[in-house]
Amino acid sequence: MKRGPRGKTRYEIFAYVKSRLKEGNPPTIREVQEAFHLKSVQTARVHLNTLVKENKLMKIPGIARGYRLTKDRHAAQATFIPVLGNVHAGDLNLACEEIECYIPVNQQHTNVELFALRIEGDSMIGQGILPGDTAIIRKQPSAAKGDIVVVLVEGEASIKTYDTDNGKIVLRPENPKYDPIYPDSDRYRILGKVIEIRRCLG
Amino acid sequence: MKRGPRGKTRYEIFAYVKSRLKEGNPPTIREVQEAFHLKSVQTARVHLNTLVKENKLMKIPGIARGYRLTKDRHAAQATFIPVLGNVHAGDLNLACEEIECYIPVNQQHTNVELFALRIEGDSMIGQGILPGDTAIIRKQPSAAKGDIVVVLVEGEASIKTYDTDNGKIVLRPENPKYDPIYPDSDRYRILGKVIEIRRCLG
DNA sequence: CTTTAATGAATACAAATGTATGCTAATATA
């Protein structure tokens, strides 16, 4: 291969490896070699090892396809959670038909089950939650005073602020147009807590 | 290895491979073998190939570490974008020191540059944008009527609704407490457009 | 222009890894 200015090929190789790693498909040295039409494996290998020295890549020696991004470039892992178009009353099992799409969340909460719902109506507008917003919900059967929760009352799922008034449960909409609900303790069920709101604009 | 009930080991192997693939680290057959204390490579290989037959995995034959998740399990790719704590006036170069953290976004917009800002103040409360929210911004030098934009006026970056009034630019806060700005055309610069708002609760 | 260090190549070898065949024994089912 014709020789380019110093570092240029290596820079391009880095971009190539990075994209390969992002798609979960770590390349072999020879694949890098072929991708850049280098006539020798060693050329590719020297470039990759230089990238390791520059701390742009790291390497697990000996094993096949052992080049990785440096730890601090990883940032974090993302998980995809399903956005449910509508909540069927009763059970909240994530049947595939109800899944609108998937959105990425930061994977700190490893073992908790998350899902998302599309907000309908303006009942929470006082908390800046608008119709069309996406609410990310952590499944849990209980809540603390002040939490915004997804709650099932009379077979109907909705989003309310969970509050208590003299030991009695209050489910409070955040809109003066609507009245708070004082459900009997066996007439409601908390499905989860809203931990994040997302809104896409234009 | 002692034999378990049918399919159990395979189910566990699938989970193992899945997690390996998620972290971008595809396993070899022998690594699967060792992870499950199987005494023969072939045992692991048969399990993996069965998972392929069951359409839970796919395989690139011949190459090392060639097992992948089936396409439809991929869902989508996520990219991480930086959240900037504060915008330095003038240039919006993402110096590392200003980066608070990274958040995941759906990677549809491959070639556009995204970043995120923490919202300060209540000037956009009328649009349900509260202090502490995270705004995701697409870098762009212009905007359309009605877009919510990050704009630099007098060396100060802020978020406003972009509007026009008889051909003159209006930068409108969404809060009656604040007045709209009518900047001279050479006294402001659009840094980007807000394409998403996120708010973390509790 | 001269020197130096980086780039690229040719080749060989060793280790990692995928593949194949034949066998034993446990599980599930009738």
Added chain:
DNA sequence: TATATTAGCATACATTTGTATTCATTAAAG
């Protein structure tokens, strides 16, 4: 209990892939 199917093992071999050595050439720097 008898039988078919599945799980697991042992071993051998082929291919892929990482590693090492040596040399030629050119871009960059003084």
